[in-house]
Amino acid sequence: MYAILILVLANICISAYAFHKIRKIHLSTYRIENNTFRIDREVHRLYPQIQAYLDLAELLKPRRPLPLLRGWAASPDFLMHAASIALTERPRIIVECSSGASTIVLARCCEINGSGKVLSLEHDPVYAEKTRQQIRTQGLERWAFVVDAPLVSSPDPLAPSWYSTANLHLEDERIDFLVIDGPIGSSGVLARYPAMPVLWSRLGSNCFVILDDADRPEEAATIEKWVTEFPLTKQSLAAEKGCILLRRQVSSDNGN
Numbered sequence: 737m738y739a740i741l742i743l744v745l746a747n748i749c750i751s752a753y754a755f756h757k758i759r760k761i762h763l764s765t766y767r768i769e770n771n772t773f774r775i776d777r778e779v780h781r782l783y784p785q786i787q788a789y790l791d792l793a794e795l796l797k798p799r800r801p802l803p804l805l806r807g808w809a810a811s812p813d814f815l816m817h818a819a820s821i822a823l824t825e826r827p828r829i830i831v832e833c834s835s836g837a838s839t840i841v842l843a844r845c846c847e848i849n850g851s852g853k854v855l856s857l858e859h860d861p862v863y864a865e866k867t868r869q870q871i872r873t874q875g876l877e878r879w880a881f882v883v884d885a886p887l888v889s890s891p892d893p894l895a896p897s898w899y900s901t902a903n904l905h906l907e908d909e910r911i912d913f914l915v916i917d918g919p920i921g922s923s924g925v926l927a928r929y930p931a932m933p934v935l936w937s938r939l940g941s942n943c944f945v946i947l948d949d950a951d952r953p954e955e956a957a958t959i960e961k962w963v964t965e966f967p968l969t970k971q972s973l974a975a976e977k978g979c980i981l982l983r984r985q986v987s988s989d990n991g992n
Contacts, residue, residue, distance in 0.1 A: 784813060784976070785811055785812045785813060785976065786812075788811070788812035788813040788815075788816045789802075789812040791812075791816060792812055792815055792816050792819060792841070795816075795819060795823070796819065796841065796844045796845070796848070798840070798844055798874060799874055799875055800873055800874055802837060802840060802841070803836065803837040803840060803870060804837075809836055809837045810836065810837055810838050810917055810948055811975065811976050811977060813974065813975045813976060813979070814917075814946075814948050814975045814977065814979050815837065815838060815841045817946060817973050817975065817979055817981070818838060818841060818842060818915055818946055819841050819842070819845050821913060821944050821946065821981075822842055822845035822846070822849070822852075822913060823845050823848065823849065825912070825913065825944060826849045826851065826852065827852055827912030827913035827944070828851060828852050828853075828909070828912050829852070829853065829855070829906065829909050829910065829911050829912050829913070829940075830842050830846070830852060830853070830854045830855070830911075830912065830913040830914075830915065831854075831855050831856075831857065831904070831911045831913075831914050831915070831935070832854065832855075832856045832857065832914070832915035832916070832917065833857050833899060833914075833915070833916045833917060833918045833919065833928070833931055834856070834857070834858065834917045834918025834919060835856035835857070835858040835863065835864060835867040835882050836863070836867055836917075838856075838915060838917060839854055839856045839867050839870070839871065839880050839882070840870055840871065840874055840876065840880070842854045842880070842913075842915065843871065843874070843876040843879040843880035844874070844876060844879075846879040846880075847876060847878075847879050852879070852912075853879055853880070853881065854879060854880040854881065855881055855883050855904060855906075856880065856881070856882045856883060857883050857885040857899040857901075857904065857918075858882050858883065858884065858885060859885055859886050859887045859899060859918075859919055861884065864882045864884060867882050868882050883903045883904055884903055885899035885900050885901065885902075885903060885904070886899075886900050887899060887900070887919060888900045890930065895929075895930060896925060896926060896927045896929070896930065897919075898919065898927075898930035898931070898934060899918075899919065899934075901934065901935075906938055910938060910939060910940035910941075910943070911935065911938050911939050911940055911943055912940050912942070912943055912944070913943065913944050913945075913946075914931070914935065914939065914943060914944070914945045914946070915946050915948075916928055916931050916945065916946065916947045916948065917947075917948040917949070921952075921954060925954070926954055926957060926958050926961070927954070928947070928954075928955065928958050929958045929961060929962075932945075932962045932965070932966055933965075936966060939984070941984060942983075942984070943983070943984060944981065944982075944983060945968075945981070945982040945983070946973075946979065946980070946981050946982070947959065947979065947980045947982070948975075948977060948978075948979060949977045949978060950972070950975075950977070950978030950979055950980040951977055951978030952977075952978070955978070955980075956978075959980055959982075962982065963982075967984060967985040968982045968983065968984060968985060969982065969983050969984075969985055970982050971983075
């Protein structure tokens with residue numbers, strides 16, 4: 737009887753050990769499959785960015801390699817959309833919200849066109865100087881200017897802080913192309929919403945507006961407020977972070 741009990745206990749221990757090992761193998765297999773899926777998904781996301789970067793480099797032929805893209809910076813697919821608009825529509829005045837790689841791309845488009853200029857609103861003095869250095873490195877000083885634009889509070893206490901336009905000297909000129917990739921979300925709820933009410937009166941009648949990160953909930957909500965409050969049409973453009981192209985609705989009565 738004692739021997740049988742020992743045998744039963746031994747079988748239980750062996751079974752428990754085997755179950756433990758099988759469970760570990762199962763978990764390891766799950767992790768491997770999950771990591772494989774994530775890697776495969778990232779490869780599928782990365783390939784279009786590589787293609788867009790190569791197309792962008794071929795289109796612009798910059799003097800120096802473009803700054804690092806993706807992450808906090810604009811992705812190649814978004815910059816390709818922006819460059820295509822700039823080269824096709826040949827805007828005279830381009831204003832962008834947040835400086836960086838997009839400043840270089842847009843300035844190079846102006847240089848290729850032989851006309852136009854980029855005014856880039858930047859709230860961070862350190863980052864503004866980095867962008868100015870990139871502009872000098874690329875030999876684009878004639879085409880791009882970083883505007884010191886600290887974030888300032890709105891008269892509306894519920895509205896987020898937004899770029900100061902005190903140094904945005906447009907005189908009587910109108911904005912032909914507005915590129916929105918800032919400010920950072922931590923500046924307030926719907927951080928990019930003020931772009932339209934602040935700059936609306938300065939937009940040309942045929943102005944193009946392009947917004948990055950359109951797949952994020954706050955940007956999606958911002959777009960809906962814009963098209964509700966302003967006569968705008970919207971079009972989605974394929975991009976990994978989401979991209980929306982906006983244009984004024986043209987009145988059939990007076991063409992404005």
